[in-house]
Amino acid sequence: MQKVKTTISLVTACLPAIVYVIWLNAYYWLLKGGRYQAFIQPKFWPLLILALLLLLAFTAAFISQFSLQSRSSLKFDAWAKAAILMVPVFFLLTIYGRSLGTDAFSKRALNPGQITIKGDSNQLKLPSRTSTEHVTSLLNLLADAEKFDGKRVTAEGMVYRPEKNGEKTFMLFRFAIICCAADALPLSIEVKTATVENLKNDTWVRVDGLFNNDTISGKQVSSITADSVRPLPTPPPEKRYLFFY
Amino acid sequence: MIFPVCECAIVPVIRRLLKKGVPLSAAIAFLLGGPIVNPLVAASTAVAYFGDWSIVIHRMVLGYLIAVAVGLLMNAFFSKTKAVRNEVFSDQHPMDCGTLCIDRKPIAFGEKINLAVNHAANDFFDIGRFLVIGAFFAAVAQTLIPRQVFVALTDTPALSILIMMIMAIALNLCSEADAFVAASFRSTPVPLTAQMAFMVLGPMLDIKLILMYFSVFRLRAIVTLAALVFLMVFLSLVLQ
Numbered sequence: 010m011q012k013v014k015t016t017i018s019l020v021t022a023c024l025p026a027i028v029y030v031i032w033l034n035a036y037y038w039l040l041k042g043g044r045y046q047a048f049i050q051p052k053f054w055p056l057l058i059l060a061l062l063l064l065l066a067f068t069a070a071f072i073s074q075f076s077l078q079s080r081s082s083l084k085f086d087a088w089a090k091a092a093i094l095m096v097p098v099f100f101l102l103t104i105y106g107r108s109l110g111t112d113a114f115s116k117r118a119l120n121p122g123q124i125t126i127k128g129d130s131n132q133l134k135l136p137s138r139t140s141t142e143h144v145t146s147l148l149n150l151l152a153d154a155e156k157f158d159g160k161r162v163t164a165e166g167m168v169y170r171p172e173k174n175g176e177k178t179f180m181l182f183r184f185a186i187i188c189c190a191a192d193a194l195p196l197s198i199e200v201k202t203a204t205v206e207n208l209k210n211d212t213w214v215r216v217d218g219l220f221n222n223d224t225i226s227g228k229q230v231s232s233i234t235a236d237s238v239r240p241l242p243t244p245p246p247e248k249r250y251l252f253f254y
Numbered sequence: 255m256i257f258p259v260c261e262c263a264i265v266p267v268i269r270r271l272l273k274k275g276v277p278l279s280a281a282i283a284f285l286l287g288g289p290i291v292n293p294l295v296a297a298s299t300a301v302a303y304f305g306d307w308s309i310v311i312h313r314m315v316l317g318y319l320i321a322v323a324v325g326l327l328m329n330a331f332f333s334k335t336k337a338v339r340n341e342v343f344s345d346q347h348p349m350d351c352g353t354l355c356i357d358r359k360p361i362a363f364g365e366k367i368n369l370a371v372n373h374a375a376n377d378f379f380d381i382g383r384f385l386v387i388g389a390f391f392a393a394v395a396q397t398l399i400p401r402q403v404f405v406a407l408t409d410t411p412a413l414s415i416l417i418m419m420i421m422a423i424a425l426n427l428c429s430e431a432d433a434f435v436a437a438s439f440r441s442t443p444v445p446l447t448a449q450m451a452f453m454v455l456g457p458m459l460d461i462k463l464i465l466m467y468f469s470v471f472r473l474r475a476i477v478t479l480a481a482l483v484f485l486m487v488f489l490s491l492v493l494q
Binding site: 025028029063066067069070071073074087089090091093094096097112113115116117118119187188189191192194253 | 298301302368371372374375376378379380382383386387389390392393396397398399400401402427428430431432434435438439
């Protein structure tokens with residue numbers, strides 16, 4: 010019994026170090042293969058490195074200062090603190106692979122279905138992380154809508170069908186991140202199709218067609234009259250968001 | 255101004271500053287003003303509003319003035335010991351020496367670094383939980399509250415300001431990114447004063463911050479601080 014008590018006391022005293030090491034591993038996991046891009050702005054990688062180094066320093070400092078005196082000073086509340094600090098790590102592992110979809114889009118979009126970006130791409134510097142040479146990102150399409158007006162474009166994104174829309178229209182949308190997924194802004198363009206497309210919400214598609222930019226009641230309203238709408242495999246989590254800057 | 259830090263990171267700093275003897279008014283002014291009046295927030299606001307520096311200056315000046323005013327008022331209402339929790343002044347950890355001294359003898363630079371890292375490590379373990387709990391509430395608010403609800407209630411300027419202030423509290427956004435969310439309301443009937451209210455109040459008061467304030471202040475002080483901040487932001491913008 011005394012041995013069990015001693016072990017629990019020792020583990021309790023080591024809880025901060027255990028938390029630092031687990032967080033350290035979480036940061037390493039995020040950095041490995043660029044997984045962090047599924048959650049935050051890619052340019053923030055130096056901050057993750059810094060956090061990793063800080064956690065290393067925390068662990069080293071804890072070990073260097075560890076003593077029997079410190080063991081007796083840490084009581085049961087340390088377990089509660091450690092348990093709460095473990096929640097983000099658990100969340101990170103379970104949430105990876107999922108991303109914002111139609112539910113978030115319908116909650117975050119301010120206008121019925123569409124967010125407009127004012128300005129031009131020279132100011133915004135907004136290359137799409139998932140653009141290939143011939144695919145134009147929604148961010149660039151909306152920022153440079155006047156430039157693309159009347160031109161043929163190819164765009165990729167997810168499908169959202171508001172109930173009030175007809176069967177031959179849907180919203181092509183993606184999220185653009187400034188800092189992290191918490192502040193992700195929905196971007197969308199209305200897509201008009203000649204035939205009824207049986208596409209479910211959240212399906213990734215590539216749309217080829219004619220880009221139209223109209224100004225209705227002072228608001229920019231963009232749409233694509235589609236020639237073709239092809240389903241795409243869901244991109245890896247790191248490539249689902251667009252990024253400002 | 256030269257210490258770019260967001261509102262979550264500034265709470266542990268304030269905790270240490272209060273322990274080291276910084277007056278309550280100065281600590282609260284720094285706590286409220288620091289996350290707004292810094293170069294990173296100025297830059298992000300400028301980018302979000304396409305280089306409109308009048309908005310940046312408006313945000314910085316308003317943030318500074320409200321922070322100083324609330325700091326002075328809190329100092330008038332509370333003594334430091336009545337506002338701040340006892341734990342902030344007590345030595346919780348044996349290796350934790352608030353004045354960087356051992357038996358009143360000067361210590362080597364390496365040991366100072368070691369103590370500084372220890373302070374940071376202890377703060378991470380002690381205060382991190384408030385951030386996690388706050389993030390949980392923020393996630394719930396982001397998931398459940400449609401933003402159109404706020405836009406639909408913006409018929410009058412005063413109501414718009416009030417609604418945007420409530421949204422700032424509910425969304426718990428970082429001060430370095432909130433300008434982009436505020437700027438996204440330009441295509442809606444939400445007036446600029448209401449967008450400003452969102453950007454000024456958010457870094458000073460939201461759910462996760464209130465939880466984090468519990469690691470520093472007593473309940474009465476938090477209630478007074480929250481009421482003063484809310485009232486001053488509302489009045490300063492509604493009277494413009």
